[in-house]
Amino acid sequence: MDLFNKYEFIGCESDFQEATVVLFGAPYDGTSSFRPGSRFASSRIRIDSYALETYSPYLDRDIEDHKIHDAGDLNLAFGNRDLVLKTIKEFTAGIVKENKKPFMIGGEHLVTLPAFEAVLEKHKDLVVFHFDAHTDLREDYMGEKYSHATVIKNIWDIIGDGRIYQFGIRSGLKNEFQWAAEGHTFLEKFSFTQLEKIVNSVKDKPVYVTIDLDILDPSIFPGTGTPEPGGISFNDMMKIISTLSTLNIVGADVVELSPDYDPTGVSTAVASKIIREMMLIL
């Protein structure tokens, strides 16, 4: 008898050993400063992924032709940020150690830091492509060094100038934009016109891609912590992923879906399709 009893993203039915990519959820939203709820992203995405096809007409590839393992969601200790970060780092390290690529579904943006750190341990010359509405370059947020609003600055603290590329940015403090403009990161406001050129320039390097889904316009992605009008379209995002497909991506994440803020379910559908496309270029 044909039964549905799976808790996996559609098509991600490989076991850990045979997989080349390992998908997992990091349902933590403890430093969200406006609307929380990104903790529900990964479980909602799995359920709604069954409204997707496994075939992408954008890339002409099919998830069923890839070997992806969906490990499920990490059990994270709400309220204990430091332990959460440690747990994510260790789990990601376990994937990297087996020469597989980690693909994480957030959660809020702070979860990128420990995943990045785990990947960096293997790939010392790792560069970061960061797609977001927000700079995330604060030194601290209400006194806290580790926050969704500081995560890219935290990464810079580790790898320094010239290795972080930011696109789509349209909100931040004046001094964050100024600091980036001093050359610490490459930051393109509003759009991604320089993406192709930069992709071509780093083709030989290992790349970590972090997509804060609020880079999208809230018309198509309202279900997020801090919606910022003026974002890119879904088709823009398809172009970005196509452009990234020539890179040597060794780790990636998609963060900041807060599904309960979009009763239409569209935000979850958008996240699911972006995850499908991203997995197809890994």
Place this chain on the structure above:
Amino acid sequence: MDLFNKYEFIGCESDFQEATVVLFGAPYDGTSSFRPGSRFASSRIRIDSYALETYSPYLDRDIEDHKIHDAGDLNLAFGNRDLVLKTIKEFTAGIVKENKKPFMIGGEHLVTLPAFEAVLEKHKDLVVFHFDAHTDLREDYMGEKYSHATVIKNIWDIIGDGRIYQFGIRSGLKNEFQWAAEGHTFLEKFSFTQLEKIVNSVKDKPVYVTIDLDILDPSIFPGTGTPEPGGISFNDMMKIISTLSTLNIVGADVVELSPDYDPTGVSTAVASKIIREMMLIL
């Protein structure tokens, strides 16, 4: 590493062989005449069941002390009612054959018919306890003999007078109430004052219990196809389940949660807790 990757109702982690109760979903809502969407009930209930405790302070029992297998959801052919009914009947029969008790999550109320039929094949003197806002005694609905609005009449067509007990009924055609009053079924309007007496009178018989959740007042259960104000409270339902606990229940179902019509999530929480309690008395 501690991971969450389950698609089971909380605590229902036995495998099929060791289980005494088999939980499954029948996500069909093809004959719903007003608001569809009960197809989403079982998957939503599983997700939200993790906000429950496994322990019931009502019954002082714990799900973890029982052997329950959650089989997942049947894959049902939308649009082909007859095949849907056949699929449910066969699956239920497979459970009954192994001397396990089937516990079905609907879907709409028509799914009760095939599950009941499968149980009846084993238990020839089966009686039915029916909790509902609606009579469900129509001869046909818009010309259709098999419908959520005819399901109890369909069952009566098979087992006849004196074996169906209906409680909480507060909506129907005048002639449905009259037909019941002629003695074809026992029908208590609005409430369940006669339940205990009847329970005592059928203690030696095998019983099928079908709970249309719209017996509850829509204040506590708005997420259903046809909300009918004037229903019983959640605590009333706890009393009903306690009263039923002395019966020899050999099959049961809980139907008509349509979760998308309750954005607060309360209806799903109500359904989940009723399912927990019902499983604890099986």
Place this chain on the structure above:
Amino acid sequence: MDLFNKYEFIGCESDFQEATVVLFGAPYDGTSSFRPGSRFASSRIRIDSYALETYSPYLDRDIEDHKIHDAGDLNLAFGNRDLVLKTIKEFTAGIVKENKKPFMIGGEHLVTLPAFEAVLEKHKDLVVFHFDAHTDLREDYMGEKYSHATVIKNIWDIIGDGRIYQFGIRSGLKNEFQWAAEGHTFLEKFSFTQLEKIVNSVKDKPVYVTIDLDILDPSIFPGTGTPEPGGISFNDMMKIISTLSTLNIVGADVVELSPDYDPTGVSTAVASKIIREMMLIL
């Protein structure tokens, strides 16, 4: 071919001439001080009334056995309160003149004033039964004499002491409660324990019944302008209507459903059923 193309409350298919009761909508919410939207009540109620049965198991009566005409909704000039009041009064007068009983669906509570006035012209000794969470006895509201918060005081200005009976009241200014307690109206706080006694005492008088649906607890009726927790249950309301059924009711209204504030649709179902029951006792 069987087509659905009606704009009437279910079962109200008599034409004006043969009808004994005329139902109409007064979609005005211009003085609502908190949440507007009662303008949408009557059209939403008509649509959703088709999820009701025409038969009431509470009263054992059927709408199809009564002669009720649904006239549709008045076209009211938004922004011009005085013209709105005049339009409602004239339309109601036209019903009364033909010896039919008006039954109005609001709109906010101010619409009761002109309907009451039209009925009073025919029935000089009219008394008023008022069911509500709020006193509605202010002298003025932000300087305005004609407002949803002053409507019962406006009626008192016309008919004076001893002819207004208020039930279920649980919100108001201290001085409104004091003024009522001086004997200007009969006012029962929170409940309706004195209803039966009063009904018996006015049996020979013509009665106007106005039901502000916010008398109901917001658990069962959240879709209203100013929800006030602590109200009566739907079954309480069924008892009230049953008690009222021996009166000589010559006009009635049901007001303050604001359907867009209840995405579950339950508030509209509640209003529809109360309207069905009220029409069955007219």
Place this chain on the structure above:
Amino acid sequence: MDLFNKYEFIGCESDFQEATVVLFGAPYDGTSSFRPGSRFASSRIRIDSYALETYSPYLDRDIEDHKIHDAGDLNLAFGNRDLVLKTIKEFTAGIVKENKKPFMIGGEHLVTLPAFEAVLEKHKDLVVFHFDAHTDLREDYMGEKYSHATVIKNIWDIIGDGRIYQFGIRSGLKNEFQWAAEGHTFLEKFSFTQLEKIVNSVKDKPVYVTIDLDILDPSIFPGTGTPEPGGISFNDMMKIISTLSTLNIVGADVVELSPDYDPTGVSTAVASKIIREMMLIL
């Protein structure tokens, strides 16, 4: 006295005899595989159509200058797909027989099949313009030949190669795209750049236009069964309709609005405006 008591799309007040176009609803959603609820589309559209103007500044035409009859909604037997299809076909045939043009509001996409068949009986060389996010070219869906996911394939089974033109398609199985690419249908992925050329090439033929509203991006049309990000804009749709206006359209439909999934009401407003524009070019 000015009353509103209509159940027609705004401006569609002709009677059947004088009309050149007959609008009707087919509220069936029995084969929807993800989110049902398109059964509510036609009644919601009628109500909300009164927020539209009858005049189109896009086409500089006014609905009041056209003769359109709104017949209301078909009463369809939920649960009995085959009878539903038969009912729609017969009703459409009755319109065609009187030399009027049918304009159907779905419901889900399967309702197109019987309407198309009825029109085809009169216009043997009928061609089909299909606007959709989905291929709808499956041979079967979960074993079912008649489904919203197979409807265009069902039409092809009748009329064969070279007579179906598909635009905006962005989701389907790999083998559906391949099958179309073999020349069975003209299929343009994502967009409609070839529309004008094709319109010019079939100007002498009778045309049936079927618009699955999910061709629109879910940013502007979230209220649908299976939202697919990456669709066309509303202004694109206006361009499509303008381009189609030179064709000899003899029948049309607009399907897959599921209004309860868009609490903002925008999806219904979009559908209403597209229907107004389509009727103005018939």
Place this chain on the structure above:
Amino acid sequence: MDLFNKYEFIGCESDFQEATVVLFGAPYDGTSSFRPGSRFASSRIRIDSYALETYSPYLDRDIEDHKIHDAGDLNLAFGNRDLVLKTIKEFTAGIVKENKKPFMIGGEHLVTLPAFEAVLEKHKDLVVFHFDAHTDLREDYMGEKYSHATVIKNIWDIIGDGRIYQFGIRSGLKNEFQWAAEGHTFLEKFSFTQLEKIVNSVKDKPVYVTIDLDILDPSIFPGTGTPEPGGISFNDMMKIISTLSTLNIVGADVVELSPDYDPTGVSTAVASKIIREMMLIL
């Protein structure tokens, strides 16, 4: 101890005396003909404005570098339109008299009339830039001269031909478009291609800018009284504001956010950001 206890738009913390711009709310929606609720716009905007940054990367300016006083909301008498208009006019006059610029948050569009009148008294050669989906040029609406649907015509009645510039208009009666086309106003349908040219031509004049937010496409701005698909994007609005920045704007308003119709909160975020940008060019 650091406390949040403010009721001001973020960054608008100047007192009245030092301010050059005075922000205030006019929470009136009494003539809204479809969906009311714009009364809640200003209070919701203030709350959600704290999810904004004070710095605009579009204009490279920061609200904290400007002197803006947020006066709060006018207490307006619901139900008494004429008194509401008088109150707004007097309050605006008080701002203008002190040589400060009024910036009003509606409310519905009728509130523009009294604010405009107050500004006109000081600036006799005032011209009006009007951004909207709707013509607002009716002579009357259901008999009422003062309505959200007549407001621009009301202004024209005062200042006559050649001083009103309308952009983005995509809905209205045929005769409204014709009347504008006779030269009474400049009216650009759908878009704003002529804006820059006109801005250059009136650079020496005092300007009143009124933005009905429904000029935006409802994909990004669903929370409004009458959503009209086919509008401009948020980035278009940013371009408009940038183009307007060279004008001598002496008063402005932003109207028709009805926040309860957008449960995602995006409409409020859009309104807040537009208000920030507009204040930065005043």
Place this chain on the structure above:
Amino acid sequence: MDLFNKYEFIGCESDFQEATVVLFGAPYDGTSSFRPGSRFASSRIRIDSYALETYSPYLDRDIEDHKIHDAGDLNLAFGNRDLVLKTIKEFTAGIVKENKKPFMIGGEHLVTLPAFEAVLEKHKDLVVFHFDAHTDLREDYMGEKYSHATVIKNIWDIIGDGRIYQFGIRSGLKNEFQWAAEGHTFLEKFSFTQLEKIVNSVKDKPVYVTIDLDILDPSIFPGTGTPEPGGISFNDMMKIISTLSTLNIVGADVVELSPDYDPTGVSTAVASKIIREMMLIL
């Protein structure tokens, strides 16, 4: 000119010095294990409190006759639980030191711990009345000692046996109920029948009252983190408050409103009214 520009609970307009009660918000929800969002409770309550009257017909008292200061909300460092707890404790201590009574609006239940500790420093023999659906007696939650699920156990760790009284409890681990039953706390399941007796027995002691609003049935209070059907009614809560009114309450809190999960706004109205009543008995 009459303006509304306040950020205070209605009627709480005393300044700090003259006040006897100080109201403040603690918008922290960092350890919520299911649905977050109680951070928005206090700001939403303030806004919606203006739909309340200041007069209570339950207690026949008026808030305007009391001296209450609303201090606003604490700025709490999301992500840093320990600092949050410290901040709340220090702020509460500042109130207590001035011989005023603290009244805190949560936030989740963990915020009770530091407020309680600050009050305990002054009132060494403090006892606790705890109203809740949940035991909150876990030793730890996912390894964390400080959590909303452990807060009462944390308090017990400080004050020990015989000083904590729990009512309405209907969810918890089996061993939590057992531990309480060993005499560590007084715990009444489901209801509050022993409340009056206990109130009489502690009349001479200083009391801290903590109300987790999920003690209410989710029919009337759906907007909370973990809705538990089977709770008490709003009128039950009014009886509880009336019973508590003879106590020497020296500090209190109301926690766990998560307003975004109740789109009807009723949960916020319920919380506001309970806060009004509680302040009237302090």
